[in-house]
Amino acid sequence: MGGRHHYPSARLRTVPDVFRAVTGQIDYHWHAGIWPRIADLTDDEYLWEPAPSCWTLRATDNHQVAYDYEWPPPQPPPLTTVAWRLFHIAVGCFAERATRYFPEHVEEPWTKRIWDGPFDFPMDAAGAVAFLDSAWCSWRSGLEAAGEAGLWRPLGDGEGDFAEMQLGSDDPFIGLVLHVHREVIHHGAEILLLRDLYRATHDG
Numbered sequence: 001m002g003g004r005h006h007y008p009s010a011r012l013r014t015v016p017d018v019f020r021a022v023t024g025q026i027d028y029h030w031h032a033g034i035w036p037r038i039a040d041l042t043d044d045e046y047l048w049e050p051a052p053s054c055w056t057l058r059a060t061d062n063h064q065v066a067y068d069y070e071w072p073p074p075q076p077p078p079l080t081t082v083a084w085r086l087f088h089i090a091v092g093c094f095a096e097r098a099t100r101y102f103p104e105h106v107e108e109p110w111t112k113r114i115w116d117g118p119f120d121f122p123m124d125a126a127g128a129v130a131f132l133d134s135a136w137c138s139w140r141s142g143l144e145a146a147g148e149a150g151l152w153r154p155l156g157d158g159e160g161d162f163a164e165m166q167l168g169s170d171d172p173f174i175g176l177v178l179h180v181h182r183e184v185i186h187h188g189a190e191i192l193l194l195r196d197l198y199r200a201t202h203d204g
Contacts (some may be wrong), residue, residue, distance in 0.1 A: 019148040022174065023140075026181040030136065034188035037195060038086070038129060045198050046083045046125035056081040057123060064118035071115065082194050085187045086128050087121060088114070093180045093187075094135035100158050101173075102142020107134070143177065151177065 047056060055068035055078045067087055068078075080088075095110035103109065112119060122128045143150070151174040159167045159176060166175035 018174075019151060022151065022177060022181070023143065026140075026184065029181075029185050029188065034184070034192070035133075035136075037192050038132070038188075041082065041086075041125040041129055041195070043125045044202075045195060046086070046128065047081060047123075048194070048198055049081055050194065050197060050201075051079045054079050054081050055084050057083040057087055057121070059123055060118045062118070065121045065123060066118045067114060067121075069115050069117075080190075082191050083123075083128065085191050085194075086132060089184050089187050090128065090132040090135045091119070091121065093183050094132070094139040097176070097180055098135065098138035098142050101176075102138065102145070105142040105145065106138045110135075139180070146173075 049056060058066045058068070060066050065087075068080075068084065091110060092114045095106075096113065099106050099109045099111065122131060152172045155167065155169060155171050155173050155176055157169050161168050163171065165179065167179060
C-alpha cells in the first residue's frame, strides 16, 4: 500500500457516516488505483512530452523548478506532462493545503501558492514521488485528526471566496475537502493514462 498511513475499512465503520464516505472514497482511489501505479514512475515518463508545447516543470538557473502556469488558462488548454500533474497534486492539493489547515501534521511547511514559483521541488521521478507520499500523509493524517466535526467548521478566508464552488468563507470545510479529492482523482487518472500511453508508444 502507498503512503505511511493506511486506514482499513474496519476502522472506518466506527466513525460517522459522512466522514466515512468522504475519507473512504479518497482512500479507495489512492490505495487501489493511484499510488500503486505512480510509485514506480521513471524519469523518462516523468518529463515526457507527448505533444508539442506541453506545460511541464522546468529547471531554473538557481537549481529550482518553474511550474508552467497561466490564469485563466489559454483555450484550448495545453496538454500537461506527468511532472506537471504530479506537482499539481503533491503541492497544490496536499502540501499547500495541509500546511494551511493542518500545520501540526506537516514536517516541512509549504508556504508558496502554485503561481508563486520558482520552487524547491524534485526534477526527478523518485524525488517527486517521495514528496507526493509525504504530502499525502500530511493531508490525510490532518483530515483524520479533524474528524467529523472538522468537516463542518467554516472554511474561512484561506481559499479566497469562491462561493460558486462551495469554497466561500462561510461554507463548511467539507467543500474544500471534496474539491481537493476531486482534483486528486481527476489528475491522478490523467497521470495513469499518460503512463499507459507512454508504455504503448515506447515498448519494443
